[in-house]
Amino acid sequence: MARRVVPTGPVSVSLALVRGPKRTTEPLTMDWTQQSNGVRRQGIACETMFPRTGPQKTDHEFCSESQSFPGHDPMYCIPLNTYRISLARVGGKGLNLTKLTQAGFPVPGGFIITTDGYEAFVKSAGITGWMATEADRIDMSDPDAVAALSERIRARFRTGTMTQELAAQIRAAYDDLGRPKVAVRSSATAEDLPGMSFAGQQDTFLNVLGKDALLTAVIDCFSSLWSARAISYRARNGIEQSEVSLAVIVQEMVQSEASGVLFTANPVTGRRTESVIDATFGLGEALVGGQVEPDHYVVETGTGRVLEEHVGAKATIIRGLAEGGTETIQEGDQPTRALTDAQIDMLVDLGRRVATLYAFPQDIEWTFADGDLLLLQARPITTLFPLPRMAEADHLRVFVSLGTVQGVLDPFTPLGQEMLKGLFAGLCRVxxxxxxxxxxxxxxxxxxxxWIEATSALRNPLGRRMFLNAFPLLDPGIAEAVRALANDSRLPMGTMRLSSLARFAPVMSRILRSLLFALLQPEAALRQAQASVEDLVTVIEKQVHLAGTLxxxxxxxxxxxxQVLFPRAFLPLAPLIAAGYASLSVLGRLTARLEADNPDLPPRLYMELTKSLDNNVTTDMDLELWQTARRIREDAQACAEFEAASPEDLARDFHSRKLPDPVQQALTDFLDRYGMRGLAEIDFGRPRWREQPLPIIRALQSYLAIADxxxxxxxxxxxxxxxxxxxEAYLAEAAAKRWRSPAAGSLVRWLVRRVRTLAGFRESPKFLFIRLMDMVRTALLDSGQELAAAGVIQRADDLFFLRLEELKVLAMCTDGDWKKLVASRRAAHAGEMHRKPIPRLLLSDGTAIYAGLVNPSEADDRTIVGSGVSSGTVEGTVHVVFDPNHAQLQPGEILVCPGTDPSWTPLFLAAGGLVMEVGGMMTHGSVVAREYGIPAGVGVDRATERLQTGQQVRVDGSSGHIQLLG
Structure with a gap:
């Protein structure tokens, strides 16, 4: 048996690089002692992650952790000024109100009936767990079924009886408050969490007077946890119905002169420098319930300057009655402002202080009573897209969504984020x-x-020009947004520094030499590049074999x-791709000239030149998958079994090697070569086809359905x-005629040869990245298996939910609750999966730019406009897909999706057309669509919302127009 040699110092290997007509060799060295020394230098220890003194209380943990003591009743009611309480006991709203009260903000007095009180009530009513069980039995997509479920549950609450202990404590707390009129509000445990907005999901009861009325309102508030709105919202957001509970807030009512909401950031644009106020007379419930047109103000937070002002009708006013309850008054239009300038200033100042307390923009409900400003509640503005952590700057900063360009809009795992950062650290080193x-x-x-920071490039004259020339090909929506920023005074143009040029000069010189070599000898350059790729793969395989410990x-x-991905895997290959696409760009301009002179020339003919390109690893992969389907089809019985079985059963049988031999072998052969690919594969931590072959099995079943x-x-x-x-022949002939010279035709053929040889190589750097990352990923999974077997983590891939520095600690010491840390990261990742939409561009002032291409002059009720990237016209049935792992296209369907990466391309072979929300001429989906001859329109704003599965459409891939039929 071979013995693994574990290295303890630098290991040097030679790697051939493509530099021009000759291959040069440079050593690629890795010091195995680097990491452990780095950990010691940084002073990282297990105690840094998990102090040995035991679990530490959080800032809001209730000081009395025990819910009851021998001989004492449970504590169901606690005052708002209680110190240290937990989310699990008082819910999101209750937690915020106690924090605001302790911080000295003007919050009306009151108390909280904790979730213990809710649980005591459902237990006494005999329905503990019954609600969630009933919810599991219905179809959550059926509104009538959800409404009927809600009514059944709430009826059980109405017939329930409150325990004597709970009722006594509520009465006593109400007495301590002075028996005033009160507001009774819900506070759910899943409420106001990051990314979740539960506003309006449960009920509020205002101006409640008297103990009996209070007890009734509390029970009704308990039952509102099971309103149809709340049940549906939890189902849509993946929140288990059994995992929620409810606290109730009881607060003293005040006679409101004016009320409303204050956003400490603009919820429409995302701008953090603006406050937005909506205000009305009387109680704020008319505004919150959408019954009134309020006054609306947009204020510059730093200066107090009112940027926008609209005085609403405010025709409906809700006021409290002296005997309890409320009345709704129709006053007619109210031309008078609800707020004075001084009150607007007070609100903006209050919002600034509350946002500072939470270090995040807040949605605040407020009221003025007897001239005093009172804060009723505050919660995070969950619709805002978060901003990157960044240093203060005296100019605007611009961040471009890397996911939009790559067609990967999902969140990245923590270790996937670290790998991307490492890749760009390598770019800096170059x-x-x-x-x-x-x-x-x-x-x-x-x-x-x-997010890629583009600020420096956009403040540089040359960089801005290159950006605006390149991005229309990657995502026209981003290019349009950046062009709109060109005259923004907050993004001043800088100057070119000679030192910067000097730093770039050596690298650019190498690139230009390789580019010239690729243009002059494309086939030779391609052979050298392919050889360098295999050399690099061999080097990494050796290093992975030597790495025996975490x-x-x-x-x-x-x-x-x-030191590898960018310097050794991308840089040597990029000039070949640049040569191919530079040639295509010249052909595009020649074709435009020919089209201008000859209207009979087919539109965008140069697109045809990129169909079925050679040397494209993604196309090769898809054609090999088709051959896999043909191998399965050769065995009639195996094919019939494969087609009849569910994809889930087939995936399970594949892993247990129970598929029919021809199918098992064919699928194994394909995954041996391409199993390192997968959905969102640029995320180091996402599963690969080798681990989850379901999308490949679905694609094979689709291929087997192709009869034509x-x-x-x-x-x-x-x-x-x-x-x-x-x-090619058409363009060459047309060019020779147009310029009356055979040389023009020869130039066309010269350019086409380079396009056909080199443009398909575009997919190779990413394919190489994925191959290399997969080797290291597989090695880390081996370590993960060892740690899971030792009980340190739950699963091998838990490692991908830890950050590099945390993994360095884990490599030295396994003490601590790593499972808990991973569980919290997985939960956060799952929550982010629900975030939609994703901006194309973020600005440092908080502005989030979402829109794709919108051209009102071309669009109408039946036409949606995008960017045409693959010529041809097709009619078909829409199939909206968000996750290719769980989609199976019928031959000829129109694939409509947010964006694509290579893991989507098996679907392309069955698709009749393609519509994407992101992308441009040179993004992955567009390139592959042209190669397969699939008409495609991309950059289509909100395509997955505006088109629905089952609709009939016509896709014009030349113009980018999608026309609704029928």
């Missing part, structure tokens, strides 16, 4: 800046998603990002090759 995962300045994280595998992880020989992928590919040849 240009002479010594950066690490922890201090690289390019990638920032917000909403668990990566500590060494983490060293390998850092080394891969800092003209739709079979290999036939489509061959047809694309012929179309490209015809387009």
């Amino acid at each position: 240009f002479g800046r010594q950066a690490t995962i922890f201090d690289q300045p390019i990638v920032h994280i917000a909403g668990a998603r990566p 500590q060494q595998r983490l060293t390998l992880f850092e080394w891969l990002g800092h 020989a003209n739709l079979m992928p290999d036939t489509v590919f061959q047809r694309g090759q012929l179309a490209a040849q015809e387009a």
Whole structure:
């Protein structure tokens, strides 16, 4: 048996690099001692993560952890000024009110009936657990079923009886308050959590007077946890019905002169520098309930300057009655402002202080009574997209969504974020800046998603020009948004520094030499690049084999990002791709000239030249998957079993090696070669097809349903090759005629040869990234298996929910509750999966820019406008897909999705057309659609909302128009 040699110092290997006509060799060295020394230098220890003194109380943990003592009744009611309480006992609203009260804000007095009181009531009513069980039995997508369920549950609450202990404590707390008129509000335990807005899901009861009325209101408030709105909201957001509870807040009512809401950031634009106020006369319930047109103010928070003002009608007023309860008065239009300038200033100042307390913008309910400003509640503005952590700057900063460009809009795992940072640290090192995962300045994280800071490029004259020329090809929506910022005084143009040019010069010189070599000898350049790729793969395989411990595998992880992915995997290959697309760009301009002179020329003919390109690893993968389907089809019985079984059963049988032999072998052969791919594969922590083959199985079942020989992928590919040849001949002839010279035709053919040879290589750097990352990922999973077997973590892939520094600690010491930390990260990641939509662009003032292409002159009720990226017209049935792992297209359907990465392309072979919300001419989905001859429109604003599965549409891939039929 071979013995693994564990390295203890630097290991050097030679790696051939593509530099021009000759291959040069440079050593690629990794020091295995680097990481452990780094950990010791940073002074990281187990105690840093998990202090040995035991669990620490959180800031809001109730000081009396025990809910009851021998001989004492449970504590059901606690005053608002109670110190240290927990979310689990008082819910989100209650927790916020106690924090605001303790901080000295003007909150009306009151008390909280804790979740213990709710649980005591449902127990006495004999319905503990019954509600969630009933909820599990119905179809949550059926509104009538949800409404009927809600009525059944609330009826049980109405017939329930409150325990004597609970009722006595509520009466006593009400006595201590002075028996005033009170407001009774809900406070759910899942309420006002990050990314969750439960406003309006439960009921509020105002101006309640007397003990009996209070007890009735409390029971009604308890039951509102099971309103149809609340049940549906929890189901949509993946919150278990059995995991929620409710506290009730009882607060003294005041005679409100004016009430409303204050947002400490603009909830429409996201701008953190603006406060937004809506105000009306009387109680604020008319405003919150949508019964009144309020006054509306947008105020510049820093200066108090009113930027927008609209005086609403305020025709409906709700006031409290002396005997309890409320009345609604129709006053007619009220031209008088509800607030004075001084009151607006008071509100803005209050909002600024509350937002500072929470370190996040807040949605505040407020009221003025007897001239005094009172704060009724505050919660985070959950609709705001979070901003990256950043240093203060005296100018605007601009962040571009990397996910939009890559077609990956999901959140990244923590270790996936670290790998991206390492990749861009490697980019910095190429240009002479010594950066690490922890201090690289390019990638920032917000909403668990990566954002590229483009500020420096946009403040540089050359950088801005390059950005505005390149991004229309990647995402026209981003390009339009940036173009609109060109005259923004907050983004002043800088100057080019000679030192910056000097830093770029050596690298650019190498790139230009390789670019020239690729243009002059495309086939030779391609062969050298392919050889360098295999050399690099061999090097990494050797290093992975040498890495035998978690500590060494983490060293390998850092080394891969800092010294391999960008410097060794991308930079040598990029000039070939640039040569291919530079040639295509010239052809595009030549074609535009020819189209201007000859209206009979087919539109955007140069697009045909990119159909069925050679040397595209993604196309090769999809065609090999088609061949896998053909292998399955050769065995009639195995094919019939495969088609009849559910994809889930087939995936389970594949892992247990129970599939029919021909199917098992065919699928194994494919995954041996391409199993490192997967959905959102640029996220290091996401599962691969090897682990979750469900999407591949679904794709194979779709392929087996293709009966028309003209739709079979290999036939489509061959047809694309012929179309490209015809387009080349057509353009060459047209150019020779237009310029009256055979040389013009020869130039066209010269350019086409480079496009056909090199443009398909576009997919190779990313494919190489995924191959290399997969080797390190597999090694880390081995460590994860060892830790899971030892009980340190639950599953091997838990490692991907820890950050690099945490993993370094874990490699040295396994003490601590790592399972709890991972569970919290998984929960946060699952919550972020529900966040929609995702901005294309973020500005440092909080502005979030979402929109794609919108051209009102071209759109109408039946036409949706995008950017045409793959010529042709097709009619078909819409199939909206958010997750390719759980989608199966019927041949000819129109695939409508937010965006795509290579893991989506197996669906393309069955699709008749493509519509995407993001992307441009050169993004992945567009390139592959052209290669397969699929008409495609991209950058279509809110396509997945405006189109619905089952609709009939016509997609014009030349214009980008999607027309609704029928």
